Each structure stands twice: as C-alpha cells, then as structure tokens.
Amino acid sequence: MTASPEGERQAQYFFIRRPVLAGVLSLIITMMGLLAIRLLPISRYPQITPPAIQVIAVYPGATAQDVAEAVAAPIEQQLSGLQGLLYYTSANASDGTMTLSIYFDVKRNQDLAAVDVQNAVQLASPQLPAAVRQNGISIIKANTDILGVVALTSTDPRYDAAYLTNYMKLYVEDELKSVPGIGNATTFGGLQFSMLIQLDPDKMAQLGITVNDVADAVREQNATNPAGRLGREPAPPATELTIPVTTVGRLQTPDEFNDIVVRAEPNASVVRVRDVGRAVLGSQNYDFVGRLNGRPTALALLYLRTGANALRAREAVARRVAELSKNFPRGVTASVPFDTTPFVKASIREVVITLLEALLLVALVVFVFLQSWRATLIPMLAVPVSVIGTFLGLNALGLSINVLTLFALVLAIGIVVDDAIVVIENVERIMATEKLPARQAADRGIQQVAPALVAIVLSLVAVFVPVAFTGGVTGALFRQFAITIAISVVLSGIVALTLTPALCALLLKEATESHTRGPFGVFNRLFDRGRNTYVRNVERVLRRPRAGLAAFAVVIVLTVLLWRQVPVSFIPTEDKGYFAVAIQLPDASSLQRTEAVVQRVEGFLRQEPAVRNIVALAGLDILSRSSQTNSAVVFVNVAPWEERGKRDALNAITQRLSGRLFGMKDAIGFAFNLPEIPGLGATSGVEGYLQDRSGRPVSLYASELQQFVQAANQLPAVGGLQANFRASVPQLFVRVDREAAKSMGVQLGDLFGTLQALLSTLYINDFNLYGRTYRVQAEAQAQFRQTPADIGRLYVRGANHAMIPLSAVTRTEFRAAPTLLTRFNGFTSALVTGTPKPGRSSGEMMAQLDGLIRTRFASEGLTLAYSGQSYQERTSRGAAGAVMTLGLIIVFLVLAAQYESWSLPFAVLLGVPFGVLGAYLGVWLRGQPSDIYVQVGLITVVGLSAKNAILIVEFANSLRSQGVPLLQAATLAARDRLRPILMTSLAFIFGVSPLLFAGGAGAASRHSIGTTVFFGMVVATGIAIVFIPLFFRLIQGAAERGSAPRESSRAER
Incomplete structure (x- = not known):
C-alpha cells in the first residue's frame, strides 16, 4: 500500500x-x-556437489561376479529408504574390491548420511563373507572438491616409487592434512609398506606345510603379549619396587619373520618361514603406477575443506611444501603438478x-x-x-x-x-x-x-x-x-x-539551458527526435x-x-586449463604393458607446446573409478590462458591429441574435459547407466549393450557414445572334482583358501614400523603364479597328512567373463558416456537416447538411468x-x-x-x-x-x-x-x-x-x-x- x-x-x-x-x-x-x-x-562454485558416501570392501581372490553377488548385493539391499538418497552405484572388480558410491540430495548433511550408511552396512554384515569382514569395510565421506595433487619425485634411483609413496605417507600426508583449508589429503596407490611372506609351493609340499600352517604360526608368534608387573598391589608389606615385565611382542624386520617357527618335531628338527619361502618388506599391492612427466612418482590428492578459501588454501599448501622440502632426502623434490586453482x-x-x-x-x-x-x-x-x-x-x-x-x-x-x-x-x-x-x-x-x-x-x-x-x-x-x-x-x-x-x-x-552545441547538442537533438518518434508510435498503438x-x-x-x-x-563446457586422457588396452593386459602405452601417450603430449605437466596413473579406470590393469588415466595441465592462442585452446589440443590416440593399434585412448562442477560424474558430457532389469545372463546383456551403443552412435545429436563394459574378458576357471577331493581327504575350504592365498594375498595380521601399523600378508612367489599349469603344482593337505597336488582334484579352462561388474540402484548396469555433436546440446542427445530406449530396448527390460551432471540436468x-x-x-x-x-x-x-x-x-x-x-x-x-x-x-x-x-x-x-x-x-x-x-x-x-x-x-x-x-x-x-x-x-x- x-x-x-x-x-x-x-x-x-x-x-x-x-x-x-x-x-x-x-x-x-x-x-x-x-x-x-x-x-x-x-x-x-559454491558448495553444490551432492554429498557422497563411499563403502569400500575387499574380497581377496574373488571374481567381479562373486563380489557383486556376495558383497555388493547384501549391502545395497539395506540402502532403500535412506533419507535424501538420490542413487547409488557399485563397481565390483576382479581383484576382489567393491567400491559402492552413494549419493544424497545436496541439502542432506553428510555426517548424518554417513551414519545412515554405516547402520545399513552393519545390518548387512552377517551376510558378508568372513574374509570381507576380516579385511574390514571402510565407510568414507567422499570429498570431491579436488584442490590439486602434490607429487614427490627423485633423481636418485635408490628412491623408487614405493619409497616415495611411503615417505609421502609417513612425513608429508599428515602435514598436508593440517594445512588450513585442506579437508583431506590422500596418498594415491597401494604401495604402502607390507611384510610379504612369499611362499615356495614346492618346498611347502616337500615339507608337508600348508598355507594355514604358515598363517597360524605368524599369528601366534607375531602378536602383542603383555606380561604384567612384579610387585604390583596388593603386595606384601615392605615391597620396595614395582617392575614392569616385558616379553617378545610384534616382530619388525624381515629376518625376524624369517625366523618364525612353522613346525618343530620331537627329534629337534625345525621348519621355519625361511625354509618354505622368504619374508620381505614390500608393498601392500602393486595395482597402480604413478608417473609425473615420465618419471615414477608418489602422488597425494588434496581436497578442499567445505567453506574454505581455495586460493588461500593453495598458498598455504605451497608454504607447507616448501617447509617440508628442507628435510627431504637429497634428490627428492616436491611439486604441485596438477592444480585447479589457476582456473x-x-x-x-x-x-x-x-x-x-x-x-x-x-x-x-x-x-x-x-x-x-x-x-x-x-x-x-x-x-x-x-x-x-x-x-x-x-x-x-x-x-x-x-x-x-x-x-x-x-x-x-x-x-x-x-x-x-x-x-x-x-x-x-x-x-x-x-x-x-x-x-x-x-x-x-x-x-x-x-x-x-x-x-x-x-x-x-x-x-x-x-x-x-x-x-x-x-x-x-x-x-x-x-x-x-x-x-x-x-x-x-x-x-x-x-x-x-x-x-x-x-x-x-541551478537549472541551466540544455546543451544545444557540441556532442551533447547532437545527442539531445537525436534524443528529442527519437522521443517524438516513440510518442507517435505509442499513440498509433493506442489508437489501434x-x-x-x-x-x-x-x-x-x-x-x-x-x-x-x-x-x-x-552448464557450458569451459576451457579450465586442464583435461584428462583415458587409456584402455585389450582385455587382460598386464600393468607393465599398460605402463608402456602410457609412456607413448606422454610422448604425444610432449609434442604439444602448451602442455606443462603430465600426471599419469596406470592401473586406474577413471570412468568406473576402479582398479583395472588394462586401464590408465593421464591428467594434463596446460599453459595459462594469456599464453595460449586460438590454436592452443583446450578443444583444439584435445582434438589433435585424439587424432594421435586413435592411431594406436594396441590401445584405445580419448581426451576429455573433466566435469564443470567437481563431483558431478566423471566427464563433462552425457553420463548414464544402461540397466538390465530382466536379470538375463551377462553375455546376453553385453550383446544388447553393444547393439544400443551402435544404434546410439547413429543418432543425429550423438557425437560419440561408448560403454566401459566387456563380458568376454579371458578368465581361468578352476573346476573342482568334489568327489575326488573328498575321497582323498581334502577339505574344500582348505583347497579354496590355498588358491586365494597363493594366487592373491592372505591378510594374516599386522606389524609396526616407523610408528605406524602395516599388514602382514602371505602370497606365492611370483614364478609360481604365472601360467595355468602353476595351479596344478600347488598342494593341499589330504588324508594321513599326505600332500595332494591340485592337479589331482582340479581342472582349468579359459572362460569369458567381465573383469568389472557395475550395478546401479541394485541392477546390473554398464556406464555409458558420450558427447553431443558440435552445435548440438546434451539435452538433445539425452532426448534422442531416451527415444531410442523407448522404441527399441524398453521391451527387452533395458532402461537408461542418468547420473552425475546428466542426472542434475534431467531433474x-x-x-x-x-x-x-x-x-x-x-x-x-x-x-x-x-x-x-x-x-x-x-x-x-x-x-x-x-x-x-x-x-x-x-x-x-x-x-x-x-x-x-x-x-x-x-x-x-x-x-x-x-x-x-x-x-x-x-x-x-x-x-x-x-x-x-x-x-x-x-x-x-x-x-x-x-x-x-x-x-x-x-x-x-x-x-x-x-x-x-x-x-x-x-x-x-x-x-x-x-x-x-x-x-x-x-x-x-x-x-x-x-x-x-x-x-x-x-x-x-x-x-x-x-x-x-x-x-x-x-x-x-
């Protein structure tokens, strides 16, 4: 009013x-x-990324199918009804790892969401395999706002990637976490120390020793054994001293582990660990290889704390790294090769x-x-x-x-x-x-x-x-x-x-006469003329x-x-000053072969004058965020915008690079922009999961998926669409003759445990080093796990303590199966990613993909569920x-x-x-x-x-x-x-x-x-x-x- x-x-x-x-x-x-x-x-951007919780579990030796059915499915069944839940996806890999990512509405408090997820995991825990529970289940509040990457490199060949990774973990990571504005710092890869009990199956068979014998001996003799105190109260009168009593506790060195007694006979003969293998200080796993500008390196990812000032946090990191560098071993240097703050x-x-x-x-x-x-x-x-x-x-x-x-x-x-x-x-x-x-x-x-x-x-x-x-x-x-x-x-x-x-x-x-001369006079006359014209037009409209x-x-x-x-x-795609390259080799390719391809890609990148830093991770599939020996990702920083012309715009660089990558005969590679908003998916294009709601066999689903991808790439708005699912990866299937095993007195649990321990790793217990706790693991020496025939030369104990070769109770055959099985909202799925054609939008592409599903694939029980940035666009x-x-x-x-x-x-x-x-x-x-x-x-x-x-x-x-x-x-x-x-x-x-x-x-x-x-x-x-x-x-x-x-x-x- x-x-x-x-x-x-x-x-x-x-x-x-x-x-x-x-x-x-x-x-x-x-x-x-x-x-x-x-x-x-x-x-x-403001804090707009939907809060995410990750559940990580390990089932050693299990296939992707085993992990999906025995680990992912029981946990996913408990997630329904969580407050603010948007969707969840699990990546189940053939190395036995499960990574379950759960996404909540942006208004949901992440701490409370983590509590809800933890309760759901507790409910599912009784249904999980014992090996999964023993390895532990990690529940992590995912922080997706990456500030940058700190790298440790060395010009001294004595300091390899394993040394640098552990040095980063021991002396750098915690210091970075304490920097104002840093929410978390995570050393990438699994090269942290582990005491490896590397077993010789031939010697074990000769001496009648099994994996369980070694594991039991390690558990018994590598333990903390408190003994008490002499003279403790209540004590007799005139007691003058109270003396703590100590005894042998956890072991620390490889020699001490080699001396562990596995078996002692009444005739004084003793079998020690060194008699059936060797203990070495190695790494927990070797699934990843980090490289910086062509050299092995240790990498730590820095995450910005919620509400922190990114620019001030980056400056504080630089100061802390400079301080820490003063105490580095000679030849070791630190840098920040990947940095999001310049953008x-x-x-x-x-x-x-x-x-x-x-x-x-x-x-x-x-x-x-x-x-x-x-x-x-x-x-x-x-x-x-x-x-x-x-x-x-x-x-x-x-x-x-x-x-x-x-x-x-x-x-x-x-x-x-x-x-x-x-x-x-x-x-x-x-x-x-x-x-x-x-x-x-x-x-x-x-x-x-x-x-x-x-x-x-x-x-x-x-x-x-x-x-x-x-x-x-x-x-x-x-x-x-x-x-x-x-x-x-x-x-x-x-x-x-x-x-x-x-x-x-x-x-x-005081008011003066209006300007009639000069520029103002011209303007006033033009304005008066324009106003008169405007008034005439208004009158004309009013009359009609x-x-x-x-x-x-x-x-x-x-x-x-x-x-x-x-x-x-x-949201529009920006030139952020950095991009990524995804690399994929043929199925079952080794990590060494993948690293060789990464080196060639690094050579392609060095041909671009605008490229500044190249951070490579061999063994990581960036799209599924899982460990794959035939995959790699390369993160690339380019020169500042003012130093680059039109020829070196990010799109121009990625187009030239993609042409070189397509020329590789033994690998597939493509360059892509990272999401505009950190945490919203893996790429800046269209992203979704093709769900199989009919429960068909994986081989049939893979065929339908291939048909969908082929049909989608013919759509007018689709510039390129690909799926990361392959069902025909070679796998070696071990068929067990149960009747023969039972007739020889072989316990099936011992048989499968032997396979898991010697072909994968068996987590036994822990030891202490440099004030930290690390794992003790058993595995077969490398030469005993190279060919299918090596499986038959493994032994398991039978009746009357006889050592039975697995060749007597098993047969091996090659089969085709997926190395990565993805589930989206509880259904078998495959991640599909793509980009629209130039001049077309992601909305057009999504509309055409939806139409394709409705007309050709809906009757087959297939649906397309969007995730990441595409999910936000749709909703x-x-x-x-x-x-x-x-x-x-x-x-x-x-x-x-x-x-x-x-x-x-x-x-x-x-x-x-x-x-x-x-x-x-x-x-x-x-x-x-x-x-x-x-x-x-x-x-x-x-x-x-x-x-x-x-x-x-x-x-x-x-x-x-x-x-x-x-x-x-x-x-x-x-x-x-x-x-x-x-x-x-x-x-x-x-x-x-x-x-x-x-x-x-x-x-x-x-x-x-x-x-x-x-x-x-x-x-x-x-x-x-x-x-x-x-x-x-x-x-x-x-x-x-x-x-x-x-x-x-x-x-x-």
Whole structure:
C-alpha cells in the first residue's frame, strides 16, 4: 500500500536535512562490506556437489561376479529408504574390491548420511563373507572438491616409487592434512609398506606345510603379549619396587619373520618361514603406477575443506611444501603438478575485470544522459555502496565469493544505479521545468518517485527471492545468484531513499539551458527526435488496440517457437586449463604393458607446446573409478590462458591429441574435459547407466549393450557414445572334482583358501614400523603364479597328512567373463558416456537416447538411468520455469498491494514476454543452448522488464488519479518516463556488453548469461515500452468500466 505523502515528506526531509547522517550510513555499509570480503571463502562454485558416501570392501581372490553377488548385493539391499538418497552405484572388480558410491540430495548433511550408511552396512554384515569382514569395510565421506595433487619425485634411483609413496605417507600426508583449508589429503596407490611372506609351493609340499600352517604360526608368534608387573598391589608389606615385565611382542624386520617357527618335531628338527619361502618388506599391492612427466612418482590428492578459501588454501599448501622440502632426502623434490586453482583465480579475475568495464560503461551512459559530472557522480556513488555492501549480506548468510555471486554483481551494477537515476532524473526535470532550487526540487522529486522506487525494489526482490527456495544442485546455483542480486537491490533502494536525495540537494546546480552545441547538442537533438518518434508510435498503438494485441500475440507465438527451438543443456563446457586422457588396452593386459602405452601417450603430449605437466596413473579406470590393469588415466595441465592462442585452446589440443590416440593399434585412448562442477560424474558430457532389469545372463546383456551403443552412435545429436563394459574378458576357471577331493581327504575350504592365498594375498595380521601399523600378508612367489599349469603344482593337505597336488582334484579352462561388474540402484548396469555433436546440446542427445530406449530396448527390460551432471540436468528440467512463474505471482501480489488493485499489475506483467523473446532470440542467433546461466539470465530479464513497465504504469496511474484522461495519461507517462527508462536500461545493456565478447577462463559461462540479458533487455527496452501504455489503457479502462462505467465514460470524453 502506498505510503502517505506526509510520511514520505517527513522521511525525506529528515535525510535532506541530515546529509552527513545519510553519508555515514553509506560509509558504514561500505566499510563493513570491505571487512566481509576478507572473511568470505573464494571458490569457483559454491558448495553444490551432492554429498557422497563411499563403502569400500575387499574380497581377496574373488571374481567381479562373486563380489557383486556376495558383497555388493547384501549391502545395497539395506540402502532403500535412506533419507535424501538420490542413487547409488557399485563397481565390483576382479581383484576382489567393491567400491559402492552413494549419493544424497545436496541439502542432506553428510555426517548424518554417513551414519545412515554405516547402520545399513552393519545390518548387512552377517551376510558378508568372513574374509570381507576380516579385511574390514571402510565407510568414507567422499570429498570431491579436488584442490590439486602434490607429487614427490627423485633423481636418485635408490628412491623408487614405493619409497616415495611411503615417505609421502609417513612425513608429508599428515602435514598436508593440517594445512588450513585442506579437508583431506590422500596418498594415491597401494604401495604402502607390507611384510610379504612369499611362499615356495614346492618346498611347502616337500615339507608337508600348508598355507594355514604358515598363517597360524605368524599369528601366534607375531602378536602383542603383555606380561604384567612384579610387585604390583596388593603386595606384601615392605615391597620396595614395582617392575614392569616385558616379553617378545610384534616382530619388525624381515629376518625376524624369517625366523618364525612353522613346525618343530620331537627329534629337534625345525621348519621355519625361511625354509618354505622368504619374508620381505614390500608393498601392500602393486595395482597402480604413478608417473609425473615420465618419471615414477608418489602422488597425494588434496581436497578442499567445505567453506574454505581455495586460493588461500593453495598458498598455504605451497608454504607447507616448501617447509617440508628442507628435510627431504637429497634428490627428492616436491611439486604441485596438477592444480585447479589457476582456473578459479583466472575466472574470478576475468569477472572482476568485466565488473570494472561494466562500471566504466555505466558511468559513460549516465554521463551522456545527465551531461554533468556532478549529476553523474550521484548515481555512481550508489554502486560501491550497493556492490561492496552486498558482501556483508553474503557473509551473514554463509555464502561465498564465486563466479555466480560475481556474475550477479556484474548485472547488479546496471541495476543498482537505476534507483538513483530515477531520483536524480526526476529532480533535474523539476529543477528545469518548475525552476525550483536543488533542495526543494529534491524534496518534491523524492516524493513523486518514492512509491515507484518501493515498487521496483519489491518487484525485483520478489522475482529473485523465490529462487532461494528451490532444491537440488540447480537450486543451489540459483540461490547464490538470486540472493546476491536481492541484497544489492535492497541496498540500492536504501541508498536511493537516503543518500541520493541528500546528494541531489547538495551537489546539483541551478537549472541551466540544455546543451544545444557540441556532442551533447547532437545527442539531445537525436534524443528529442527519437522521443517524438516513440510518442507517435505509442499513440498509433493506442489508437489501434486490436493491431497492438495482434502484435503481442505474435510475440507470444515467437517466444514459444524459440523456446522449443533452442536446445537444452545443463552448464557450458569451459576451457579450465586442464583435461584428462583415458587409456584402455585389450582385455587382460598386464600393468607393465599398460605402463608402456602410457609412456607413448606422454610422448604425444610432449609434442604439444602448451602442455606443462603430465600426471599419469596406470592401473586406474577413471570412468568406473576402479582398479583395472588394462586401464590408465593421464591428467594434463596446460599453459595459462594469456599464453595460449586460438590454436592452443583446450578443444583444439584435445582434438589433435585424439587424432594421435586413435592411431594406436594396441590401445584405445580419448581426451576429455573433466566435469564443470567437481563431483558431478566423471566427464563433462552425457553420463548414464544402461540397466538390465530382466536379470538375463551377462553375455546376453553385453550383446544388447553393444547393439544400443551402435544404434546410439547413429543418432543425429550423438557425437560419440561408448560403454566401459566387456563380458568376454579371458578368465581361468578352476573346476573342482568334489568327489575326488573328498575321497582323498581334502577339505574344500582348505583347497579354496590355498588358491586365494597363493594366487592373491592372505591378510594374516599386522606389524609396526616407523610408528605406524602395516599388514602382514602371505602370497606365492611370483614364478609360481604365472601360467595355468602353476595351479596344478600347488598342494593341499589330504588324508594321513599326505600332500595332494591340485592337479589331482582340479581342472582349468579359459572362460569369458567381465573383469568389472557395475550395478546401479541394485541392477546390473554398464556406464555409458558420450558427447553431443558440435552445435548440438546434451539435452538433445539425452532426448534422442531416451527415444531410442523407448522404441527399441524398453521391451527387452533395458532402461537408461542418468547420473552425475546428466542426472542434475534431467531433474532440473522445468525448475527455471517454475521459479519464474512463482516469481511473477509474487510480483503480481506485491504490485496489487502497492496499487490497491487486482487488475493494474497485469499492465506490468504483460511486458515480460518481450524480454523473454529477446533473450531466446539472442541465444538462438548465437547458437547457444539454454543452460543454467541462460535460465539465471531469464530471471534477471523478467525482473528488469517489469521494472521498465512499473515506471510507466506508476506515473500513468498517478496522472489518472489526478483526473487526467486515460489516453492522455498513458501517452504522457510514456513520454515523461522514456528518459529514465532509457538511462537505466542502456546503463544495464552497456554494463553487461563485456560479457558478450569475453575471453579467457570462464568465457563460455559469461557468453551464456551475457547473451541472455543483453538481447532480452534490448527487446524489452526497444519494443515492450511501446506496448506498456496500451496495456495500461486497456486494463485500467476495463477496471474503471467495471466499477463505475458512467464516470469512466465522462473521463474518456
């Protein structure tokens, strides 16, 4: 409801009479904002990654099928119904490991989610194999916000990868964890120390020793044995000493383990570990090989703590690594070869530069219109107060400085000057037309525009505030942007009602004749001519309402057509300054063979002059996040953006590299961008799981999967789709003759245990070294586990202690089976990843894949479930429309309360489609998809379109209340409000124009949001303001005819 004139007069007189107080309030807001900047965390994106919990279990010696059925399935069955659960996926590998990843809604507390998962695992524990429980089940709160990688390398050949990995684990990892801002540091790979009891099956058979005999001896003799104290209480009188008693405890050296007695005979013959093998200090496993720029290395992944400042954390890591380096062995050096913060720093720097450019362009536009440095200074002072003061609000609400909040501030520069421009333009108009001094003109001017200012502020806030209540990742992204805009708009309204009228009274001079010569004279003449043309067009539309409504209908139709025509995407792909290369060799390839291919790929990369660091991990399948000896991943950092030309843009580098990779005959490799938002999937393209809900055999499912991939790659929008599932990997199947085994007195448990221990590893117990606890494991020496025939030469104890070779009770045969079995939401699945063709969007690709499933594969029991970034894109579809609809409803209610009318707000809201048309037209012309930044821009355009309409409708309604005829009121409002509308709109349009032509880090997102708001406001300013007077006349006229038809008719006459 509009405040009374007396209330407005009293409030404005107060700040005009107390200009120092108005200035002090603005200074306090600015100073508090500056202090808040130092406290706010800085990152590329806010904390928007869905919380994830990982469950890791090991079933030594088991196949992928065994792990999926015996380990993954029982745990997954307990996950149903967990609060906030989105989906879960398990990777079950042939090395016996299961990695179950469980993803929750972004609003779910990760600590509480971890407790829920732990309870689910406890419920499933009785159903799990004993070997799995013995090895332990790890439940990890996954941190996906990778800050970088610390590497240890050495020029001294004595310090191999195993030494460096353990040195990292012992002396570096914990130090990195204690760095402020670091959430976790994890040494990659399994090369940490382990005491390996490497057994000789031939010697064991000769001496009648089994694996269980050795394991029992180690457990007995490598144990902590507390003995007590002499003289402990209660003790006899006069006891003078209390002496602790110690005895042999855990062993530490290989010699001590070699001396363990496995068997002692009455005749004094003794069999020790060294008689049936040897104990060596080795590594827990050798599944991964780390390399940095072609040299073996130890790698530690650094994760950013939630809410931490990424840039400060990176600087603190550099200082800590420099301190630690002083104590490294000679020849060992540390570096940070993979670092995500340069992209964060460069993105923020580019946005800040854009922000300064916008500020200068806005100042130029304001100066051209006001044609006085004094007058220009007044609205420009509103910018630092509103923009810097916004950081105070961000800090109070627990938000961060990121690209979204900075984008919001870039747009806010063109918005926050609006309120001040409206005030000063009206004050100058009164000074010129009524010849009043500045003080009186300021008082009268603020009274006239205060209701419009309140309506504008409330309407803009009403558009953005509902965004804060949307859920999911999309809602989290929207929330940062919307709250930033809302805070700046509120502050600009406060400044316009306090500081601006005070400055007008102090700084503005007496009205002088308008400029008639020079550049300003040319501008004024052009403006007057343009205003006359505009008024004539308004009158023409007012006289032909049917034609105007027909034109408006065309706008609606075009908007819908463009909305359907523009492809949909989630988030634009950026040149982040780093990328990855996935490498896959033929099935069953050894790790040594994979490492040789990695070296060739490193050679390809060194041919690119822009490549700086190459971090390689042989043995890791990045897509499934599992250990695979025939897979590898390479992470590549390139030169900074300012040092690279168009030829060395990230897309150009990956395209050239992919051409070389496709030429490899013994491996498949492809380069790809990592996800735009860390933690949302493995790649930046389309990602999903093809689920088999019919329970068919794996071989039949693999055939259907191959047909799906082939058909998908023929779709118009699909640039390339691949699946990481193969069911025909060679495996050696050991068939046990149970009757023969039982007839020879062989226990089947001993037989299978022997296979597991000698062909895999048997975890026995632990030992201590360097103040840490490591595993003691038994395994066969390498030469006894190379060929299928070696299995037959293993022995197991039978009846009468006879040693029976496995060749007597087993047969071996090669079979085809998967080395990795993936499950998604409890169903056998395969991860499929791909990218759309150039000019096509991920939304188009997903729509076509869905259509393919419906028409050809749904009847076969196959479904496609999206994950990662694609899941968020699918679930966020329609979120922007719902948010805009809710925003428009709240704007309508605010305006209804402001005007005390249910009909008049429609005159404002009918101007919104013009801005939406312009936004979609710009996006379509530039060949961009409708991504999340476009949706954010659309919300901004909706608010600003309503703002322009409010300026006309508010003034027209005021004239109408004074008795001015309806048609004349609409025309006069359009004429008198044109100047402030053009000033505010052009200030915004020129302010966001640098976003259209942005380069460097984060350019794609700036192009997306810049295109939307630029073209949207051009159309909203150039076309919509011609139709707003018509909407006012029709709606207000209809309202008056409905309430008082006779009075309305007389007014019209």
